Amino acid sequence: MKGLPAIAVTGLGVITPAGDGTDATWEGVCGGKPTAAADPSLEGLPVEFSCRLPSGSEPVRGIPRRAAWRMSPVGKAAVAAGHDAVQDAGLDPASWESARVGVVIGCGVGDLASWRAQTLRLTDKGAASVSPLTMPMALPNMPAGEVALALGIHGPSLGTATACASGASALMTARWLLASGQCDIVLAGGAEMAVDPLSVAAFHRMGALSIRGDDISGASRPFAPGRDGFVISEGAAVLVLERTEDAAARGKDPRALLVGCGASTDAHHPTTPHPEGAGTEAALRQALADAGLVPSDIDHVNAHATSTPSGDASEAAMIGRVLPHGPSVTAPKGVLGHALGAAGAIEAALTVLTVERGLVPPTANLDGTVAEGGLNHVTGSARPQRVRAAVSNSFGFGGHNVVLAFTSDAPA
Known part of the structure; x- marks a missing residue:
C-alpha cells in the first residue's frame, strides 16, 4: 500500500574522499579507484590507514568568516555540503520563507577529536584549561545547527543519530516534515569527520576494521572473499527536498x-x-x-x-x-x-x-x-x-x- 507522497530531490551537495563536490565524487566513484591510503595521524596504531578528504580541499565555502574559528571539522563539512546543495537547487536563502525551511543532518559521532583533546587538557592541566567551545564543537546535533546558522534557517533543525544509518534516517525524517506540511523545503543529509586515533583504536578492538596493511588499496572490499572489515572514512552529503508540486511551481525539475x-x-x-x-x-x-x-x-x-x-x-x-x-x-x-x-x-x-x-x-x-x-x-x-x-x-x-x-x- 502506497504511503506518503513522492518528494522531489532538487539539489545535491557531496564531499567525500573521492572528490570535493558532487561531480568530483561521482567521477571518482564511477572510476572505481579506492581512496584508502596511509594516514600519518594514525601512525603507531594497529590500523594506520583510512579514507580522508582530498589533500588541501578542506571545505570552507558557505562558512561565514566570523564563524570558522569556532566550528568543528564536521560542522564545516555539513555547511559546505549544504551550501552546494542549495546552489544546485537554485534556491536563494535571502528570499525563502525561513520559518518554512528545515534542516535534518545525521551524525553518528560528532567531533570526537574535541572530546579527546579536551579530556587530555582536563587530565593534564585542570578544568580551567578546557575550552568553552568544547560542547558546541563536539555535540552530534551541531552539524544541523551550523547549517541552520549559516543559511539563516528558522524552521525545525534536527540531528539524527542512528549510527551508520544516521544520514538515511535524516532523509526519512525530512520526508515526514514535508508530508506533514510543517516545512516547504528541507535540507537533509549526513556529516562525519571521525577519523581519529580513538575511534580507530576502538573499532579495531571490536574487530570491525580491516587490517590489510600490506594491501591498503584493496582493504575495503565489499562482498569479496577475504574481506576482513571496513576502512574508516569521512565526508558529508546534503540533499534539498521539496514537495513535487512546489518544485514544479518554481520550474525546478527534480533530479529524482x-x-x-x-x-x-x-x-x-x-x-x-x-x-x-x-x-x-x-x-x-x-x-x-x-x-x-x-x-x-x-x-x-x-x-x-x-x-x-x-x-x-x-x-x-x-x-x-x-x-x-x-x-x-x-x-x-x-x-x-x-x-x-x-x-x-x-x-x-x-x-x-x-x-x-x-x-x-x-x-x-x-x-x-x-x-x-x-x-x-x-x-x-x-x-x-x-x-x-x-x-x-x-x-x-x-x-x-x-x-x-x-x-x-x-x-x-
Whole structure:
C-alpha cells in the first residue's frame, strides 16, 4: 500500500574522499579507484590507514568568516555540503520563507577529536584549561545547527543519530516534515569527520576494521572473499527536498524522487546484524510498500556493504531473497570507505545520480565471478543502465535499518 507522497530531490551537495563536490565524487566513484591510503595521524596504531578528504580541499565555502574559528571539522563539512546543495537547487536563502525551511543532518559521532583533546587538557592541566567551545564543537546535533546558522534557517533543525544509518534516517525524517506540511523545503543529509586515533583504536578492538596493511588499496572490499572489515572514512552529503508540486511551481525539475522509506530494528545484538537479515528485509519491504512498488520494479540496489564478513553476507542473502530478479548491485564503500553517520546520505545522493544519469558505479576490489551471494554485482567499470527505481540500504550499530526508495518518475 502506497504511503506518503513522492518528494522531489532538487539539489545535491557531496564531499567525500573521492572528490570535493558532487561531480568530483561521482567521477571518482564511477572510476572505481579506492581512496584508502596511509594516514600519518594514525601512525603507531594497529590500523594506520583510512579514507580522508582530498589533500588541501578542506571545505570552507558557505562558512561565514566570523564563524570558522569556532566550528568543528564536521560542522564545516555539513555547511559546505549544504551550501552546494542549495546552489544546485537554485534556491536563494535571502528570499525563502525561513520559518518554512528545515534542516535534518545525521551524525553518528560528532567531533570526537574535541572530546579527546579536551579530556587530555582536563587530565593534564585542570578544568580551567578546557575550552568553552568544547560542547558546541563536539555535540552530534551541531552539524544541523551550523547549517541552520549559516543559511539563516528558522524552521525545525534536527540531528539524527542512528549510527551508520544516521544520514538515511535524516532523509526519512525530512520526508515526514514535508508530508506533514510543517516545512516547504528541507535540507537533509549526513556529516562525519571521525577519523581519529580513538575511534580507530576502538573499532579495531571490536574487530570491525580491516587490517590489510600490506594491501591498503584493496582493504575495503565489499562482498569479496577475504574481506576482513571496513576502512574508516569521512565526508558529508546534503540533499534539498521539496514537495513535487512546489518544485514544479518554481520550474525546478527534480533530479529524482524519494518515493518510499522503510525502517526497522533488529533487536538482536548491539553491533552484529541479524544473521538472516530479518530486520533489513522488513525495512526493504516497508520501503517498497510505502513507495507503491513491488520487488520486480527495482532496477538497482545501492548496498550498505561495509566489507565486514557477517554484515555483507547477511545483506547479500537478504537482497537475493527479496529481489530475486537480479537488479544491479553496487557498494560505494569499496571506493569511499565507511563514513559512518554520513554514509547513508552520501549513498542516497549517489543513488539519485544513478537514477538521473543512467549509470551504475562499480564496486571496487570485487571480482563478480566470486562475489558474495551470486548477485548482479557491477564490477570493473561503470555500467550504463536505465534505472527507473532503486533502493539505498543503510544499517547501523544498535540494529538500526533504513531503506530509501528513489524513482525517476512517481509510481502510478
